[in-house]
Amino acid sequence: SQTMNLPRHKMYPHSTLFLSQATKQFLEEINKWTSQHGVSPLSWDVAVKFLMARKFDVLRAIELFHSYRETRLREGIVKLQPHEEPLRSELLSGKFTVLGVRDPSGASIALYTAKLHHPSKTGNHVVLQALFYLLDRAVENFETQRNGLVFIYDMAGSNYTNFELDLSKKILNLLKGAFPARLKKVLIVGAPVWFRVPYNLLSLLLKEKLRERVQMVKMADLREHLPRDCLPEHLGGCLPLDMHSWNLQLLSEQNGRVDPVDELVGIPLENTSIHIPGPEVMSxxxxxxxxxxxxxxxxxxxxxxxxxxxxxxxxxxxxxxxxxxxxxxxxxxxxxxxxxxxxxxxxxxxxxxxxxxxxxxxxxxxxxxxxxxxxxxxxxxxxxxxxxxxxxxxxxxxxxxxxxxxxxxxxxxxxxxxxxxxxxxxxxxxxxxxxxxxxxxxxxxxxxxxxxxxxxxxxxxxxxxxxxxxxxxxxxxxxxxxxxxxxxxxxxxxxxxxxxxxxxxxxxxxxxxxxxxxxxxxxxxxxxxxxxxxxxxxxxxxxxxxxxxxxxxxxxxxxxxxxxxxxxxxxxxxxx
Missing domain, CATH: 3.90.190.10 (Protein tyrosine phosphatase superfamily)
Known part of the structure; x- marks a missing residue:
């Protein structure tokens, strides 16, 4: 883990004692909940992920944990199985990926390509599964936890048949307060004229603080926000875009490994229900x-x-x-x-x-x-x-x-x-x-x-x-x-x-x-x-x-x- 290779005083802006106390407090509160629901306690690394996303504010990190868990449960995204269809095909569709470079501040850059989405062929549920899976994999990286995430919503070349308002709402709701990553900005690039009305509806959903981070950007102006070497060629940059390599690498790394994402949902891995045989059963x-x-x-x-x-x-x-x-x-x-x-x-x-x-x-x-x-x-x-x-x-x-x-x-x-x-x-x-x-x-x-x-x-x-x-x-x-x-x-x-x-x-x-x-x-x-x-x-x-x-x-x-x-x-x- 990259986290282990860094001295504690360089990892966080706070003292080691403060960080340790905050993490212990977070785990104490969350694990009261997990024990009550008969599921495995959260690990230290998982706790740190949520705390970093909220600058080690324990109460806000606890709120984020439950918001994340409830969002996944509400959307039925409980046990992700990336090697099984239809999730595997969605992960390899090129619709969503994380670029192999970072912005000048060290933030990861996630890219969603709207023109590749066909609502008549793929339901929202599968798209959200892929989004959760890939974002979760991205924020396992310490640099992303520390420096945050830039999300590019690429609408270039898309038409109305590629767009689904309900899906866009769910993506923004996820990013605005239900995911353990510091969202630095959302750049909506190349939005067609017809998107103005849906955008006005979407912006009403956002809190003022986040609304400032969501911007509609013309293709020609994108380089004012990100340098050319951080952008794919089709967005005016110089980065050859291989939409499959990062996703394929993740799938190969995941093979045979228990997904820590399921731990966060607060549901036993064996089943999606809280009612499974526990340790104190009776004949x-x-x-x-x-x-x-x-x-x-x-x-x-x-x-x-x-x-x-x-x-x-x-x-x-x-x-x-x-x-x-x-x-x-x-x-x-x-x-x-x-x-x-x-x-x-x-x-x-x-x-x-x-x-x-x-x-x-x-x-x-x-x-x-x-x-x-x-x-x-x-x-x-x-x-x-x-x-x-x-x-x-x-x-x-x-x-x-x-x-x-x-x-x-x-x-x-x-x-x-x-x-x-x-x-x-x-x-x-x-x-x-x-x-x-x-x-x-x-x-x-x-x-x-x-x-x-x-x-x-x-x-x-x-x-x-x-x-x-x-x-x-x-x-x-x-x-x-x-x-x-x-x-x-x-x-x-x-x-x-x-x-x-x-x-x-x-x-x-x-x-x-x-x-x-x-x-x-x-x-x-x-x-x-x-x-x-x-x-x-x-x-x-x-x-x-x-x-x-x-x-x-x-x-x-x-x-x-x-x-x-x-x-x-x-x-x-x-x-x-």
Whole structure:
């Protein structure tokens, strides 16, 4: 490493003691988070990378770390596999590279060539994967960490079919505050006349400090910003541009090596979900012994310890004055870090939640209010939801728990915003109703089938009278989800286990959390024969804050799993 070859006093403008203390403080804070989420702690070198990007301001470096991690998670860029398609082809397309020279201040020069991008052939997701991968590789170099990055957005020779506003927004958002590198300037070169309007829109996104660093530059004036020997020949310089060599070199260096980038995301390398078997798993026999030893009172105390843990995130958006009326309960809010974002009005009280070895398996949300019916159905459409699980009645104990957000009777139809919903069929079972709904998007004229499940035997704040009836209900939901995902597979580009299902009760934390915890634990039990209820609930609460609302619901998870195991013959007679 180049870092190791430099004396400490030359590497940084601060004293060695200051740098060491700042790095220790950063690691102490971040590794509280990593241990809570069951992932590997960050290394010293990774910590230094984030601290250097923020001039060793620890609080700003911590903010940058979480912004970087959340951006990657939001874009689904978790485990980068550069030797697999389509990422390998994108890396070798020449669209993006880092030049083999530096500017006079020592900054790296990254080049994005817009005319090589064809939105109809390559999706944003792959472009962003390549951008993250190459930038991450670039800032492994100490000189780049110390001296920063110049980003050239080369629009010369491009036309409107090469441009995508959404992609440009994401690139600028990444550069402006979600990447561990000092961004010195962004030079937009050779922009066509038609780019002026999009540029005005993009510039509105930028904070004033960064806006000064983003400049539209004519080709002839580029040499005022960078000398000729730092520029490729096609941009008026004297540098022969080999767009493939640096990228190929990186790919060959990466072969067989664990990518440190994945460490930064805060997700175990084995899977994209936080719910994977951890170090303290239990067999069914051990779970039974634990329950016999702790008894109900001990399990309640275990829940109380979980309840006292503060959510690892913020509620800024949910607490904003203009969003208050969209929350059913003022004290049940969604974390900024995991909330579902709508494409237009943005806010809805809903959170992405992982399943067992599956990223974003659920969307946990509150029972829709009349004023949020349109938002709810827009979320269902935008997230390609095919199954909705409702674990409450609309009214319980004389109180409204959830709005009647779908046409209840067969043949009924309602319009919510731009989504028309038709009730095709209602199948009534002993403990639940299964309704087949057809959604019509009045803007795109597309239609989609969604199955709505409503469990009817679960009192608010309580637990079902029959654990097995709930587990049978869960089985019916899973079967429909798998069938629907297979039918939708030609359009689905996400996780192979399927699309997210919406799960809600009234507040979206008690019965919702219990349902999801059972699904996660039973899935793990079926997969590897072990489970850990406490770990599952702790990790779940880190995504949908306050999930599982009462100690009784937490205790119910234990007894329901054991009842299921007995029925399945997984416990011997003397254990049962």
């Amino acid at each position: 069914l026999a051990e779970l039974m012994a634990h329950l016999n030893r702790a008894q109900r009172s001990g399990i309640y105390l275990e829940y109380e310890e979980l309840r006292r843990e503060q959510p690892p995130g913020t509620f800024t958006c949910a607490l904003a004055a203009h969003n208050q009326e969209r929350n059913r309960y003022g004290d049940v809010l969604c974390l900024d870090q995991t909330r579902v974002r709508l494409k237009r009005s943005d806010y809805i009280n809903a959170s992405f939640m992982d399943g067992y070895k599956q990223k974003n398996a659920y969307i946990g949300t509150q029972g829709p209010l009349e004023k949020t019916y349109g938002d709810f159905w827009r979320m269902v459409w935008e997230q390609s939801v095919l199954v909705i699980v409702m674990t409450t009645r609309t009214d319980e104990g004389g109180r409204r728990k959830c709005g009647q957000y779908w046409p209840k009777e067969e043949g009924g139809q309602e319009v919510y915003g731009h989504i028309a919903v038709v009730n095709h069929r209602v199948d009534k079972h002993a403990h639940y109703n299964q309704t087949t709904l057809e959604l019509h998007n009045t803007e795109t004229f597309e239609q989609r089938q969604v199955t709505h499940f409503q469990f009817l035997s679960w009192p608010d704040y309580g637990v079902p009278s029959s654990a097995l009836s709930l587990i049978d209900f869960l089985g019916a939901v899973k079967h429909q989800q798998q069938w629907a995902a297979q039918a939708f597979s030609s359009q689905w580009r996400g996780h192979p286990l399927g699309l997210p299902m919406v799960v809600h009760c009234s507040a979206g934390i008690g019965r919702t959390g219990t349902f999801c915890a059972l699904d996660i634990c039973l899935s793990q039990l079926q997969d590897v024969g072990t489970l850990n209820i406490c770990q599952t609930v702790r990790r779940m609460r880190a995504q949908r804050a306050f999930s599982i609302q009462t100690p009784e619901q937490y205790y119910f998870c234990h007894t329901a799993i054991l009842e299921h195991a007995q029925r399945q013959g997984l416990l011997s007679a003397n254990q049962g």
